[in-house]
Amino acid sequence: MAAQRTRGATASLAQAQAEAPELWAVSDFLLSMVESLWACSGNGSGFKMDAALKAQQELEKVEQQIAQMESIAGASTDSHKQLEELRQRVEALRKQIYAHLNAWEKTELARHPQRPNTLEYIERVFTDWSEIHGDRGFSDDPAIVCGMARFHRQEVMIVGHQKARDTKQKVYRNFGMPNPEGYRKALRAMKIAEKFGRPVFTFVDTPGAYPGLGAEERGQAEAIAHNLREMARLRVPVITTITGEGGSGGALAIAVADRVLMMENAIYSVISPEGCASIMWRDASKKELAAQALRITAPDLIQLGCVDATVPEPEGGAHTDQEAAAALLDASLQKHLAELQQLPVSELVASRYNKFRNMAQFFSVES
Amino acid sequence: MAWFKRQSGELDTSGEKKVRTEGLWVKCAGCRQIIWKKDLEDNLNVCPKCEKHFRIDARTRLSQLLDDNQYEVDDQDIASTDPLKFVDLKPYASRLKQAQSDTGLKDAVLNVRGKLNGRPVIVSAMEYSFIGGSMGAVVGEAITRAVERAASCRTPIVIVSASGGARMMEGVISLMQLAKISAALAKLDDTKVPYISVLTDPTTGGVTASYAMLGDLNIAEPGALIGFAGPRVIEQTIRQKLPQGFQRSEFLLEHGMLDAVVPRKQLKPYISRALDFMLAAA
Ligand SMILES: [Zn+2]
Numbered sequence: 001m002a003a004q005r006t007r008g009a010t011a012s013l014a015q016a017q018a019e020a021p022e023l024w025a026v027s028d029f030l031l032s033m034v035e036s037l038w039a040c041s042g043n044g045s046g047f048k049m050d051a052a053l054k055a056q057q058e059l060e061k062v063e064q065q066i067a068q069m070e071s072i073a074g075a076s077t078d079s080h081k082q083l084e085e086l087r088q089r090v091e092a093l094r095k096q097i098y099a100h101l102n103a104w105e106k107t108e109l110a111r112h113p114q115r116p117n118t119l120e121y122i123e124r125v126f127t128d129w130s131e132i133h134g135d136r137g138f139s140d141d142p143a144i145v146c147g148m149a150r151f152h153r154q155e156v157m158i159v160g161h162q163k164a165r166d167t168k169q170k171v172y173r174n175f176g177m178p179n180p181e182g183y184r185k186a187l188r189a190m191k192i193a194e195k196f197g198r199p200v201f202t203f204v205d206t207p208g209a210y211p212g213l214g215a216e217e218r219g220q221a222e223a224i225a226h227n228l229r230e231m232a233r234l235r236v237p238v239i240t241t242i243t244g245e246g247g248s249g250g251a252l253a254i255a256v257a258d259r260v261l262m263m264e265n266a267i268y269s270v271i272s273p274e275g276c277a278s279i280m281w282r283d284a285s286k287k288e289l290a291a292q293a294l295r296i297t298a299p300d301l302i303q304l305g306c307v308d309a310t311v312p313e314p315e316g317g318a319h320t321d322q323e324a325a326a327a328l329l330d331a332s333l334q335k336h337l338a339e340l341q342q343l344p345v346s347e348l349v350a351s352r353y354n355k356f357r358n359m360a361q362f363f364s365v366e367s
Numbered sequence: 368m369a370w371f372k373r374q375s376g377e378l379d380t381s382g383e384k385k386v387r388t389e390g391l392w393v394k395c396a397g398c399r400q401i402i403w404k405k406d407l408e409d410n411l412n413v414c415p416k417c418e419k420h421f422r423i424d425a426r427t428r429l430s431q432l433l434d435d436n437q438y439e440v441d442d443q444d445i446a447s448t449d450p451l452k453f454v455d456l457k458p459y460a461s462r463l464k465q466a467q468s469d470t471g472l473k474d475a476v477l478n479v480r481g482k483l484n485g486r487p488v489i490v491s492a493m494e495y496s497f498i499g500g501s502m503g504a505v506v507g508e509a510i511t512r513a514v515e516r517a518a519s520c521r522t523p524i525v526i527v528s529a530s531g532g533a534r535m536m537e538g539v540i541s542l543m544q545l546a547k548i549s550a551a552l553a554k555l556d557d558t559k560v561p562y563i564s565v566l567t568d569p570t571t572g573g574v575t576a577s578y579a580m581l582g583d584l585n586i587a588e589p590g591a592l593i594g595f596a597g598p599r600v601i602e603q604t605i606r607q608k609l610p611q612g613f614q615r616s617e618f619l620l621e622h623g624m625l626d627a628v629v630p631r632k633q634l635k636p637y638i639s640r641a642l643d644f645m646l647a648a649a
Binding site for chain 1: 450451504507533542546553557578594601
């Protein structure tokens with residue numbers, strides 16, 4: 001019924017500016033409905049998630065209405081004031097909804113099909129990108145991209161998992177799941193950076209290292225292990241950003257860094273919530289419980305001391321505004337690179353060691 | 368009354384090779400023959416008929432590797448605090464308690480110092496029966512300490528792996544142990560103190576993807592399951608049956624991922640010979 005009223009109201013939008021107060025009433029009514037829908041949605045995780053999605057959709061409708069009213073409100077200061085109030089309510093509600101996103105909803109956000117991927121960040125944050133390919137042993141793995149670039153005129157090396165949007169590209173990128181040669185290419189690129197004294201930026205966005213026949217034959221475990229050891233003693237600054245999914249060893253293999261940053265809606269986990277649910281609960285549908293229990297969101301990781309800082313995202317997530325997301329990332333990277341470049345190399349490597357040495361020490365000591 | 372204990376069907380299907388502690392006889396999962404338990408034990412828990420290597424616990428392993436079964440235990444002062452307060456079908460805290468009382472260990476690894484053919488060595492032996500030998504913060508810390516001890520005392524280290532990988536109930540905390548241990552191994556590598564990695568059945572997941580594959584030599588017992596992903600996960604991903612012998616020691620050797628497959632009886636002499644190569648005066 002509300003929707004019908006809205007359509008009727010918007011159709012008559014052009015009729016007169018004087019109708020603006022009435023439109024305001026419609027939007028106000030709709031917004032109240034969204035607010036109460038949200039308030040009553042309870043705490044059951046599944047239901048809350050549906051409610052969050054529904055509430056977001058409704059909010060978008062209300063926003064469109066507000067924009068339309070803006071255009072017809074004209075010079076009336078009263079109307080503008082009312083519209084501003086509405087907008088503030090929309091904003092507050094959106095904040096509330098996002099604050100309540102639970103770990104599973106964050107997982108869905110981290111995997112959002114419209115979330116910017118590594119090449120999209122490279123395009124917006126860096127210049128003069130020149131990709132380098134191949135592990136010199138077996139092949140070139142498109143699930144990891146490596147290359148030279150400039151970051152605010154500085155020469156840097158970039159390594160990142162690469163996901164894609166359309167089906168053909170997704171298959172080509174293997175859904176961002178590298179084979180061993182991807183990790184070997186990554187290390188080769190990092191060694192080039194080390195040789196020429198250039199900082200390394202890595203971007204993590206993978207469900208995990210690929211669990212396939214060939215991957216096992218060619219030593220997936222060895223490739224990851226090797227990267228962990230070599231990254232720990234790389235003699236140039238390394239900054240990792242978990243941009244989407246940080247899937248276990250397949251993520252860590254390019255994430256042993258001086259600074260590990262995590263985007264606000266990214267996740268970082270030892271196993272996917274689905275995988276954990278099917279093993280520990282023997283029921284993959286318990287993924288929401290598993291996601292919560294595993295503590296995989298950015299605030300969790302900060303609290304556990306496993307990442308150094310969070311990179312804020314635009315309201316609603318990085319997918320709502322790629323430019324804004326890239327700008328926020330850029331600012332974080334600049335800040336952390338500047339800090340790291342203050343340190344002499346020996347101190348840099350020593351403090352990287354100490355960071356990981358003292359990380360995740362959760363045990364009691366008995367005498 | 369049966370004069371031998373039959374292996375339960377459940378153990379057979381999962382490919383387990385546990386030695387039954389009760390009964391005088393065991394059935395070998397490899398050749399299906401009935402073996403007198405004492406014969407099996409006298410043969411280092413290797414089937415005298417088909418050479419199948421049964422799984423052994425950490426203490427048995429140490430008794431086979433170290434001179435006169437003499438060693439000093441380190442790092443048994445640390446225990447998990449259940450950092451995530453993890454509860455699935457059963458609370459992790461109660462799983463821990465159960466495993467501790469079953470094994471007499473604080474967690475899934477036993478760090479010791481002893482001698483191997485007269486030469487001082489540090490050994491970390493993993494205990495598979497402690498929550499699948501999984502690695503959480505305690506295993507991570509213990510192995511890191513052993514590696515650091517090896518570096519500071521300039522004593523060679525042998526790590527015997529038997530693990531399903533990272534311990535899920537400690538979430539990302541267990542993941543970070545991979546980085547911690549690998550970083551410690553980078554330092555050890557710089558000191559040129561030898562590290563021999565022994566992979567036993569099974570060694571998978573985060574343990575393979577960190578220290579188990581980072582030895583100066585990576586050697587495995589025959590027939591051990593070794594891999595990154597578990598066989599079931601791979602089957603589900605590629606939607607086909609895995610070839611016979613896939614992810615077994617011999618498969619890895621063939622693909623260039625191991626330095627050697629060494630039968631249990633040869634393990635101590637092999638390690639001793641390798642340490643001679645690495646350490647004996649020229
Ligand atoms: Zn047999």
